[in-house]
Amino acid sequence: MIPNFSQAEENYIKNIYHLQQSTGFVTTNELSAALNTKPASVTDMLKKLKLKKLLNYEPYKEFQLNALGKKVALGIVRKHRLWEYFLVEKLQFGWDEVHEVAEELEHISSKKLIEQLDSFLNYPRFDPHGDPIPDSNGKMSVQQQLLLTELPLNRFSEVTSVGSQSTELLELLKHKNISIGTRLEVKRKFSFDQSTELELENKVRVNISEQLASVLFVKEL
């Protein structure tokens, strides 16, 4: 069984994980900047994580999480994103307010807690920022969700989720003939009001407001 790790250890693991997503390797300075700690402190912790067999690390070299380290990291990411989803969906937090709180909640250790939470939330696949939530085996959807506001022009895409369940929003979406699964392309953006012209699957064009575009998640096809 995987042992428990301290909050500090978990923060290092999680940050290494995120940093190594780009190039596969991380440097002491990068990590120290991400964690807001001095490089000397980072070195200390790297030795400890190596000792605990989570990290490939040799002095003065770049480092990376090994298989076990990545597994642990995915568990933390899972908790973080599930809690974010919970805060937004159930406790009426805004997307922008959840990160800090989730930073604390992600360190709660109960395995049962997180499995029951996942089930209670109905196994969401993406957090409120569109990032994929690893399942209990660490698997997650590869494709990141984008906000419609971030989608470039003329890319085929599909609506994957909406950032709120309010009846007002659902009413509007019904009117515009948009629902989960609707395929669309962004054809134009009007800078005056940031409104967006979409082309739906049936070639119909609709114009949607910035407020609406900013609560629609899509994935590119």
Added chain:
Amino acid sequence: MIPNFSQAEENYIKNIYHLQQSTGFVTTNELSAALNTKPASVTDMLKKLKLKKLLNYEPYKEFQLNALGKKVALGIVRKHRLWEYFLVEKLQFGWDEVHEVAEELEHISSKKLIEQLDSFLNYPRFDPHGDPIPDSNGKMSVQQQLLLTELPLNRFSEVTSVGSQSTELLELLKHKNISIGTRLEVKRKFSFDQSTELELENKVRVNISEQLASVLFVKEL
């Protein structure tokens, strides 16, 4: 504003609070036993809590939380019990499983989190063990709820809540003519099967099983 306290400090505060409920005062040894730490460590922390103006403490004397200390303690108790309620009501935990997890969750610091959670849970007044949940001002219902199994003979009492929402339970309660608000007295307990004979408000007598009695909360009148 009240500052934040470390997890260790919070655990001391909470335990002092509970211990001083009986006699109003706590001794170093009592607290050390409750916390599973050595008396010497307790002394260290007592000095710190005194310095932080939470505690009335003089060397070699019994001690107690002052007004501020009690306020802080109630905030922790509030969080603990709200989380317990959440775990049982929303995440299908059994009463017996919640304590440990709540011990961790009670240290999450976000004020907004706990207020939103309270609202999400619909401002429950008692936790799954029948203990009252302080409101955001630290006020709580004085009367503790009891399990019907704990109620002495011939005491007027009123059903306040049921420990589960299962349809099976509700079906049985309907059959027995018992609901929230029903007034009753325990008239006899049969040691063979621990079943209980109740007298309801209309003088009707019913016999209920131990399983049923152990999910009914009552308050004495």
Added chain:
DNA sequence: AATTTTTTTTAGGTTTGTCTAAATTTTATT
């Protein structure tokens, strides 16, 4: 290739919260 700059590590401290062992104070017993 030599030198400078940057990065990383080492060495030695600090704080928090714990411990053990010894000293002190309080309480209980004779």
Added chain:
DNA sequence: AATAAAATTTAGACAAACCTAAAAAAAATT
């Protein structure tokens, strides 16, 4: 009231996680 026992505090250490300052290694520049 004197002594023994129990409770509490003090003194000195230790681990975790951080720090600063100096040393060492690696990378960049001349």
